Amino acid sequence: MVLKGKVWKFGDSISTDLITPGRFYHLRSNLSELAKHAMEDADPTFSSKVKKGDFLVAGKNFGLGSSREHAAIVIKLSGVSVVIAHSFARIFYRNAINVGLPLVSCNTDQIDEGNTLEVDLERGILYNITKNTKMNFQPLPILMKTILKEGGLVQYIKKHGDLKLV
Amino acid sequence: MFREKTLAEKILKEHSVKDVKANDFVICEVDICFAHDGTSQLAIEQIKKLGIESVAKPNKTILFMDHASPSPRRELSNTHLLMRSFAKKTGLILHDVGCGVCHQIISESYAQPGDIVVGADSHTCTAGALGAFATGMGSTDIAIAMALGKTWLKVPETFKIQVDGNFNRMVYAKDLMLYIIGEIGANGATYKSLEFSGTNIKIMEISERMTLANMAVEAGAKCGLFSSDIKTKMYLQRHGREESFQEIYPDEKAKYERTIRIDSSKLSPMVACPDTVDNVKTVDEVKGVKVDQVYIGTCTNGRIEDLRIAADILKGEKKHNDLRLIIVPTSPKTYIEAINEGIIETFMESGGMIMAPSCGPCVGVHQGILGNGETCLSTQNRNFKGRMGNPEGFIYLSSPATAAATAIMGEITDPREI
Numbered sequence: 351m352v353l354k355g356k357v358w359k360f361g362d363s364i365s366t367d368l369i370t371p372g373r374f375y376h377l378r379s380n381l382s383e384l385a386k387h388a389m390e391d392a393d394p395t396f397s398s399k400v401k402k403g404d405f406l407v408a409g410k411n412f413g414l415g416s417s418r419e420h421a422a423i424v425i426k427l428s429g430v431s432v433v434i435a436h437s438f439a440r441i442f443y444r445n446a447i448n449v450g451l452p453l454v455s456c457n458t459d460q461i462d463e464g465n466t467l468e469v470d471l472e473r474g475i476l477y478n479i480t481k482n483t484k485m486n487f488q489p490l491p492i493l494m495k496t497i498l499k500e501g502g503l504v505q506y507i508k509k510h511g512d513l514k515l516v
Numbered sequence: 517m518f519r520e521k522t523l524a525e526k527i528l529k530e531h532s533v534k535d536v537k538a539n540d541f542v543i544c545e546v547d548i549c550f551a552h553d554g555t556s557q558l559a560i561e562q563i564k565k566l567g568i569e570s571v572a573k574p575n576k577t578i579l580f581m582d583h584a585s586p587s588p589r590r591e592l593s594n595t596h597l598l599m600r601s602f603a604k605k606t607g608l609i610l611h612d613v614g615c616g617v618c619h620q621i622i623s624e625s626y627a628q629p630g631d632i633v634v635g636a637d638s639h640t641c642t643a644g645a646l647g648a649f650a651t652g653m654g655s656t657d658i659a660i661a662m663a664l665g666k667t668w669l670k671v672p673e674t675f676k677i678q679v680d681g682n683f684n685r686m687v688y689a690k691d692l693m694l695y696i697i698g699e700i701g702a703n704g705a706t707y708k709s710l711e712f713s714g715t716n717i718k719i720m721e722i723s724e725r726m727t728l729a730n731m732a733v734e735a736g737a738k739c740g741l742f743s744s745d746i747k748t749k750m751y752l753q754r755h756g757r758e759e760s761f762q763e764i765y766p767d768e769k770a771k772y773e774r775t776i777r778i779d780s781s782k783l784s785p786m787v788a789c790p791d792t793v794d795n796v797k798t799v800d801e802v803k804g805v806k807v808d809q810v811y812i813g814t815c816t817n818g819r820i821e822d823l824r825i826a827a828d829i830l831k832g833e834k835k836h837n838d839l840r841l842i843i844v845p846t847s848p849k850t851y852i853e854a855i856n857e858g859i860i861e862t863f864m865e866s867g868g869m870i871m872a873p874s875c876g877p878c879v880g881v882h883q884g885i886l887g888n889g890e891t892c893l894s895t896q897n898r899n900f901k902g903r904m905g906n907p908e909g910f911i912y913l914s915s916p917a918t919a920a921a922t923a924i925m926g927e928i929t930d931p932r933e934i
């Protein structure tokens with residue numbers, strides 16, 4: 351899968367509390383409402399400016415903190431097509447794949463806000479169109495790749511009837 | 517060929533059909549799985565999407581109402597309704613409002629050494645204190661674990677945390693864990709299993725081991741594990757579950773990715789400063805910071821052992837006038853013990869207020885929310901911006917002793933000076 355999009359850039363240690371603040375706990379039963387507050391405590395204007403297909407790029411340990419899968423869901427619902435970060439917190443990583451939100455781990459220091467990127471998830475290539483630079487990254491492990499390709503874990507189980515180590 | 521194993525490798529092997537080593541992907545039988553009122557709704561919706569409305573092991577599947585308990589809003593009351601009706605339909609176990617914090621109840625009543633426990637909450641790792649491979653996941657993973665009774669896992673590499681040397685007076689497991697996280701960083705152990713050992717760990721009660729295991733995730737770890745021993749046996753006995761005891765320990769020549777040695781006799785009281793858990797300083801370095809609210813409770817430090825420490829310091833003293841003191845016993849058992857020991861009376865007399873067993877102000881859902889620019893010193897595990905309901909607030913983390921001393925003085929205070 352090859353994706354192309356414009357970058358919104360964030361720093362290190364974006365916690366799930368910044369992505370989905372606890373004060374919107376009651377909106378967890380109303381995901382489209384909750385998505386209006388995506389990333390609110392990291393950038394209050396994010397959900398009003400992000401467009402479908404845009405890329406969210408961040409630094410180290412993206413998604414640290416709670417297990418709330420809502421964090422991955424609101425990013426996906428906000429229109430973001432891929433999250434690229436230097437590194438991800440473990441639970442967020444699983445959650446994103448399970449809800450069908452692609453992730454790329456690579457050095458993001460040279461990527462700036464507003465850059466246009468192209469990402470080849472299968473082959474592990476990131477092309478910065480604005481800067482005309484190219485970078486390789488480790489594609490997802492096969493099990494996660496399959497879950498992602500099939501649209502998330504629920505769809506995967508529906509199709510295969512069980513968990514399998516492909 | 518026999519491969520010597522870490523605790524994590526041992527437990528995962530017991531639950532999968534093949535031998536395992538670090539970095540393998542495995543499918544494991546799950547012994548216990550659970551979710552709470554912040555994560556259940558999504559899990560239930562995902563199970564329904566599978567076209568089923570049942571769970572694989574109803575007597576080992578548990579829902580807790582602890583984060584919004586009792587409910588502060590109708591939306592959350594409706595989530596509670598959904599949880600109750602799903603529990604009725606599937607026969608799973610429901611702990612309704614007032615039940616206490618999920619991780620405490622899992623340790624008191626369910627987890628046993630050698631188990632695999634998965635929960636839709638990041639601090640599920642708490643049960644590692646009993647020698648259970650316990651790890652947090654999101655709602656969808658938990659939905660699948662509930663429905664199928666299994667999950668997939670990547671076998672983690674292990675950091676051995678060797679802790680030798682007795683604590684000094686007023687230094688506790690919380691100070692040790694803050695120190696460790698300050699040293700290795702909030703992503704210093706991402707995906708790893710932390711395996712604790714050493715002379716200090718050996719003499720540590722389960723309550724303190726739970727504080728360490730609980731905060732493993734704050735260094736990014738998948739789990740925080742302890743061998744089971746006489747302390748584990750006594751803990752299970754105390755909770756009427758002696759038969760759950762099983763001895764479990766790592767093989768002598770297990771392969772560790774890294775060994776971290778700590779001389780815990782050198783530690784002093786620590787705090788994590790806003791806005792990250794790895795922003796750790798000694799109490800000495802931040803003493804004098806004015807505090808508007810002190811919170812003693814949570815799955816990290818709201819157990820009877822923690823309340824005893826705080827009450828010893830607060831006995832006969834008054835909290836500072838300019839500050840609120842909120843105390844939340846982590847479970848009903850804790851609350852009852854605290855009443856019987858006169859601890860609740862001590863807190864009330866010192867001007868504290870007691871809330872029902874729950875997460876309390878920890879996650880900013882209700883009660884104890886900070887005003888703009890206010891500072892809280894809390895015994896919880898996280899101090900991210902916005903954590904306690906207001907991104908304009910500041911959160912420091914400490915042990916119950918430091919929290920109690922601070923409550924008296926109105927500013928961050930070294931408990932050794934009281």
Ligand code: SF4
Nearest residue numbers: 617814815875878879
């Ligand atoms: S007490 Fe705090 S950290 Fe523990 S489960 Fe509740 S909200 Fe999470």
